[in-house]
Amino acid sequence: MELRQLHYFLKVAQKEHVTQAAEELHVAQSAVSRQIHQLEEELGVDLFMQKGRNLQLTAVGQLFCKRVEGILKDLDKAVGEVHEFLDPEHGEIRIGFPHSLGIHLIPSVVAAFRQRYPNVKFRFKQGMYPTLIRDVLSAEVDLAFISPFPEKHDQVAGDIVLTEELHAILPPNHPLAGEEKIALEQLKDDKFVLFSKGYSLRPIVWHACLEAGFTPKIAFEGEETDTIRGLVAAGMGVSLLPEMALFQTNPLQPAHVEISHPKVTRTIGLIHRADDKLPLVAQSFRSFLLHYFGLQQNNTPSE
Structure with missing residues (x-):
C-alpha cells in the first residue's frame, strides 16, 4: 500500500468521480483508476460501487475512508511539526x-x-x-x-x-x-x-x-x-x-x-x-x- 494510493482514494471518495478526481490531482484518469484497483486488490474488498455516472463508497469503503482521513491528517501535522522543528523563528516551545x-x-x-x-x-x-x-x-x-x-x-x-x-x-x-x-x-x-x-x-x-x-x-x-x-x-x-x-x-x-x-x-x-x-x-x-x-x-x- 502506497501513500499515493491513499491520496487518490480519498480524492475519488470526495469527488465521487474518477475523472474529476484526476483533474484535481493533475494526473491521468487511467492512473487514478489503476491505483484504486490495486488498492482494492491488496485489501481484498470493493471500496466503491457504481451509482449512475458516479462512484459511491461501499460500507467497508466508508469505514476505510474515515481511517485514511485521520492518517493523512496526522501525516500533514507531522510534516508541519518537522518544518517547525527546523525553523528557529516559528513553531512552538513547550516549557x-x-x-x-x-x-x-x-x-x-x-x-x-x-x-x-x-x-x-x-x-x-x-x-x-x-x-x-x-x-x-x-x-x-x-x-x-x-x-x-x-x-x-x-x-x-x-x-x-x-x-x-x-x-x-x-x-x-x-x-x-x-x-x-x-x-x-x-x-x-x-x-x-x-x-x-x-x-x-x-x-x-x-x-x-x-x-x-x-x-x-x-x-x-x-x-x-x-x-x-x-x-x-x-x-x-x-x-x-x-x-x-x-x-x-x-x-x-x-x-x-x-x-x-x-x-x-x-x-x-x-x-x-x-x-x-x-x-x-x-x-x-x-x-x-x-x-x-x-x-x-x-x-x-x-x-
Whole structure:
C-alpha cells in the first residue's frame, strides 16, 4: 500500500468521480483508476460501487475512508511539526515551570523573547519538582525551569540561570516587621506557614531553620505563593519566600525582611533531556535565556 494510493482514494471518495478526481490531482484518469484497483486488490474488498455516472463508497469503503482521513491528517501535522522543528523563528516551545516563577519571571522572559521572535508560540505547563522532571523525561515539555537545580541527574542536563535570595515575610503587626534585616533564629518562637510536601521551597525553608538552630512549628500549609502571602498577612504565621514571589498581587500583603543569617537561597535551573536534541526553536529560546540571565555559552555543552 502506497501513500499515493491513499491520496487518490480519498480524492475519488470526495469527488465521487474518477475523472474529476484526476483533474484535481493533475494526473491521468487511467492512473487514478489503476491505483484504486490495486488498492482494492491488496485489501481484498470493493471500496466503491457504481451509482449512475458516479462512484459511491461501499460500507467497508466508508469505514476505510474515515481511517485514511485521520492518517493523512496526522501525516500533514507531522510534516508541519518537522518544518517547525527546523525553523528557529516559528513553531512552538513547550516549557514547564513551578508556580512561584509564573508571577513575574515567565511573563518577563517570554515577552522579551517574543519581541525578537513574534511568530513563536508557547505552551506552558506548571508543576512541582518531581512533575517537572517527569515532564522533561517524557517529552511533555522541551525545557523546564526548576528549583532547586538538579546537580546530579543522569537523564536531564542544563544550567543554573539564577540564584535567588529568600526573605522572611511577617504579619504587618509583627514586632520585627519594621526591621531591615533579621537573623532567622529570631523567628524560632513563631509559627510558620509552609508550602505543602512535594514543593521544593518547603525543604529549603526547613533546612534553613535547622541551620539556624530550631525546628519550625507549622501552623498552616499552602500550595501557592499567593496563599502563603495571604495567610501570613492575615497573621496566621511567618514564612520565607523568594524575592520574585514578593510581587504584590492583592491588597492584603505581609511585611518582608531580609535574613542576615543564615543566608537562604534557591537555585533556579533550566533543564532539558540529556540524550535528545531540542527543536531549533527551543534551542533558540534556551540560548536567549542563557544570555538573558548573563551566562556565557561555551562551544562545548555545559552538561
